[in-house]
Structure formats: structure tokens, C-alpha cells
Amino acid sequence: MICPKCGEEFEGVCLNCTNLDELIWLDNFIVITCPKCGSFKLEGKWRTLDFEDVIDYLISKNVRIHPELEIKEILISYNPFTITFKGEISKVDVEIVKQPKLKILKETCTKCSRESGGYYESILQLRADKRKLEKEEIEKVNEIINEILRAEKDNQKAFITKIVERKEGIDYYFGGRNIGKKVSRKIVNEFGAEIKESKTISGRVDGRDLYRFTYLVRLPSYKNGDVVKDDGKICIVTNAKIKKAVDIKTKQNVTLKNPKLLARKEEIKRGVVVESDEYVVELINLENNEVVFAEKNAEVKTGEEIFILELGNKFYIIPKELLNESR
Ligand SMILES: [Zn+2]
Ligand SMILES: [Zn+2]
Structure with a gap:
């Protein structure tokens, strides 16, 4: 050109x-x-x-x-x-x-102005069934919360408004409903907990009801190594998360349906077999040197080390291999 x-x-x-x-x-x-x-x-x-x-x-x-x-x-x-x-x-x-x-x-962003204004759409009530929450459980829950907030960093409702410690547990207030929901689901997956959802009307905008959601998450009363009774069987919990346990009599694995806590792992004592007949095992409790007589719910040998479970006035024996894994 x-x-x-x-x-x-x-x-x-x-x-x-x-x-x-x-x-x-x-x-x-x-x-x-x-x-x-x-x-x-x-x-x-x-x-x-x-x-x-x-x-x-x-x-x-x-x-x-x-x-x-x-x-x-x-x-x-x-x-x-x-x-x-x-x-x-x-x-x-x-x-x-x-x-x-x-x-x-x-300019103050939506998230920061909501956060400083005390805005929240959901409450997670963390509780433990018939016991107090443990430090490790609270730490794990905090980890889960941080992980979810990090993953949702562009979500304008992904923040904690406040944390309230109560006698019965901890209440977490979240900006968004979904954050409360996601966190509680994750806790359920992690601990095998129970979850109850409820809602209350918090106000009206443009003729529409606004709701606040409460997620009550109750961690199970029992943990790995605890003794529970389920369906008439006395069992040691092997995996609380997926409700697995082992029957102390048959040594068979069971899936817990409606377990009741009988004893904490810490209450189980170490013992040694002195002698046994068809029905009774004579044992020495190695923690206080007392002699006890237990129902012979499993085969034992003289001199064998074993665990002793005391329920009411009765003693039971727990074969060592049933507790080793979770101790
Ligand atoms: Zn030119
Ligand atoms: Zn901001």
C-alpha cells in the first residue's frame, strides 16, 4: 500500500x-x-x-x-x-x-462490615453426649472451621461473628448459613456425631422471612477403647467414627446401633490370670494387687496378662488383643 x-x-x-x-x-x-x-x-x-x-x-x-x-x-x-x-x-x-x-x-468490604456489625445466619452448637468436650475435640473442630473458611475466602458470609463458651459446650456464630452447615457436616463425618437442624425467624426483608439456622452437633458419649452395651452385648469401641466395636465374649466385630456407655477406657484395669475353672477366672488386679473373680467370658491361661472390667459388682475379662489396638 x-x-x-x-x-x-x-x-x-x-x-x-x-x-x-x-x-x-x-x-x-x-x-x-x-x-x-x-x-x-x-x-x-x-x-x-x-x-x-x-x-x-x-x-x-x-x-x-x-x-x-x-x-x-x-x-x-x-x-x-x-x-x-x-x-x-x-x-x-x-x-x-x-x-x-x-x-x-x-472501602470496607461487605464481609468486614457484616462481621463488625455482628451479622450471623447460623449457629453451631457443639456438645458432647453425657460428658464434657475434650481439648483435642475442640482443637479438631477449630481446624475444620479454619479449613472451611479458607476454602470459602471469596464467600462474603464466610466468617465467625463470635464464639461463646457455655457450661454445656461451645456456640459458634457464622456469617452464612452454608458455613454452619458445612462445618457441622464435616464434624459429623469426623466424629460420627449426631446433628439436629432447626430454624427461627430473625426478621423480614421485602416481605420475605429471614431465618437463622441452628446446628446442634452432639459428639458421641463413647470413644475408641471405651466399653459400651449394645443389643445385650458388651463391646469395646474400635472405631467410634463408623460405629464399629468388638464383642468381648465372641471377639466378633459388631456395628453399634444404640450403644450405651458402660465404662471409659481409663477405667479398665490391667490384670494377670492366677487360675481358672469352667466358669470363673481368678485374677490379680495389677494396679492395686487385689484378687478378683471374674466371669469366664473368654478362654485364658494361667499367668496370662489380661484386662479387667468392673461393672457394678461384677468383673469381666477382656482379652489383651481386643484392647491393644485402641490403647
Ligand atoms: Zn505515511
Ligand atoms: Zn474486608
């Missing part, structure tokens, strides 16, 4: 007559960030991103490039804010440097 302006021959655009600076057109850069959590607002949505990613995003939105110019590389530097475009036009390598204005505006 011949340039009508200068008469030179060219392909694409005539570089004699083109101001390179005009091949790229861009807006000022406005970054909106939350001073509390550092998230960024992009197209009306709050997101957790790195500042560099925000600039990359704004470049893709703010910059218009001449169709004949093929961009090969974009370099960004700050202080002052400079964007260098490297590319090719009319078979010539060009470099165009732009210094747009970069404005950083502060």
Missing part, C-alpha cells in the same frame, strides 16, 4: 505518519481495596487476590490496542506506575511506554 500522506510504501500502518503512542489507549487505573482484610473489588464483587493480579485484570479491561499491533510482552513497574508494551507492527518491533494514573480507593 502507498501512504496517501507521505507517499511511502507500507504494510499495516505507515510508521512515518503514525504516532506510536496513539496505538495504545488506556483509562486511569482505579483499585478499590478493603482496609481491613485487603480484598479487592472487581466489577462490584469482592475478591481475595494479589495486587499484581488486580493490575493484570485491569490491564485486560482498561487497555485498547490498535488491531495491527501485535503485543508480545507487557512489563509493569511501580513508582511511578509504568506499563511497557513490547510488540510488532508493520513488521517492525516497537516499544510503547505508558504511565497511567493509579488511584487506590479504600
Whole structure:
């Protein structure tokens, strides 16, 4: 093609007559960030991103490039804010440097303003059945909560409003209903707990009822190694999470249906067999050297080490191998 302006021959655009600076057109850069959590607002949505990613995003939105110019590389530097475009036009390598204005505006994000306003949609009531919560259980639950909040970082309702310690357990207040739901499901999977969901009306917006959801999560009374009675059988819990236990008489595995706690793992004593007949085993309780007589619910040998279970006034023997795994 011949340039009508200068008469030179060219392909694409005539570089004699083109101001390179005009091949790229861009807006000022406005970054909106939350001073509390550092998230960024992009197209009306709050997101957790790195500042560099925000600039990359704004470049893709703010910059218009001449169709004949093929961009090969974009370099960004700050202080002052400079964007260098490297590319090719009319078979010539060009470099165009732009210094747009970069404005950083502060605005409290939805999540932070909800959080500071005490907003919550769900309560998780963590309890343990017929006992107190244990330190490790609380730690595990905190881990689960942190994991879920991390995974939901762009969810504007993924936060804890408050944690209230009560005599009977701990109440966690969550911004979103789904957070309460997800956390309680995860706890159920982890501990084999029971869950009860209920809701109350918390207000009305635009003629619509708003609800608050309560998830009552009760951890089982028994743990691995505890003794329970289920379906008439005395069993040692082997996996509380999936309700597995072993019958101390038959040594067979059972799935617990409606177990009742008989004794804690800590209450089971170590003993040694002195002698035994068809019905009774004479034992020495190794923890206090007392002699006890137990029902012969399993085969034993004289001198064998064994565990002793005391229920009411009766003693039972627990073969060693049944407890080894969970002790
Ligand atoms: Zn020209
Ligand atoms: Zn924020």
C-alpha cells in the first residue's frame, strides 16, 4: 500500500505518519481495596487476590490496542506506575511506554462490615453426649472451621461473628448459613456425631422471612477403647467414627446401633490370670494387687496378662488383643 500522506510504501500502518503512542489507549487505573482484610473489588464483587493480579485484570479491561499491533510482552513497574508494551507492527518491533494514573480507593468490604456489625445466619452448637468436650475435640473442630473458611475466602458470609463458651459446650456464630452447615457436616463425618437442624425467624426483608439456622452437633458419649452395651452385648469401641466395636465374649466385630456407655477406657484395669475353672477366672488386679473373680467370658491361661472390667459388682475379662489396638 502507498501512504496517501507521505507517499511511502507500507504494510499495516505507515510508521512515518503514525504516532506510536496513539496505538495504545488506556483509562486511569482505579483499585478499590478493603482496609481491613485487603480484598479487592472487581466489577462490584469482592475478591481475595494479589495486587499484581488486580493490575493484570485491569490491564485486560482498561487497555485498547490498535488491531495491527501485535503485543508480545507487557512489563509493569511501580513508582511511578509504568506499563511497557513490547510488540510488532508493520513488521517492525516497537516499544510503547505508558504511565497511567493509579488511584487506590479504600472501602470496607461487605464481609468486614457484616462481621463488625455482628451479622450471623447460623449457629453451631457443639456438645458432647453425657460428658464434657475434650481439648483435642475442640482443637479438631477449630481446624475444620479454619479449613472451611479458607476454602470459602471469596464467600462474603464466610466468617465467625463470635464464639461463646457455655457450661454445656461451645456456640459458634457464622456469617452464612452454608458455613454452619458445612462445618457441622464435616464434624459429623469426623466424629460420627449426631446433628439436629432447626430454624427461627430473625426478621423480614421485602416481605420475605429471614431465618437463622441452628446446628446442634452432639459428639458421641463413647470413644475408641471405651466399653459400651449394645443389643445385650458388651463391646469395646474400635472405631467410634463408623460405629464399629468388638464383642468381648465372641471377639466378633459388631456395628453399634444404640450403644450405651458402660465404662471409659481409663477405667479398665490391667490384670494377670492366677487360675481358672469352667466358669470363673481368678485374677490379680495389677494396679492395686487385689484378687478378683471374674466371669469366664473368654478362654485364658494361667499367668496370662489380661484386662479387667468392673461393672457394678461384677468383673469381666477382656482379652489383651481386643484392647491393644485402641490403647
Ligand atoms: Zn505515511
Ligand atoms: Zn474486608
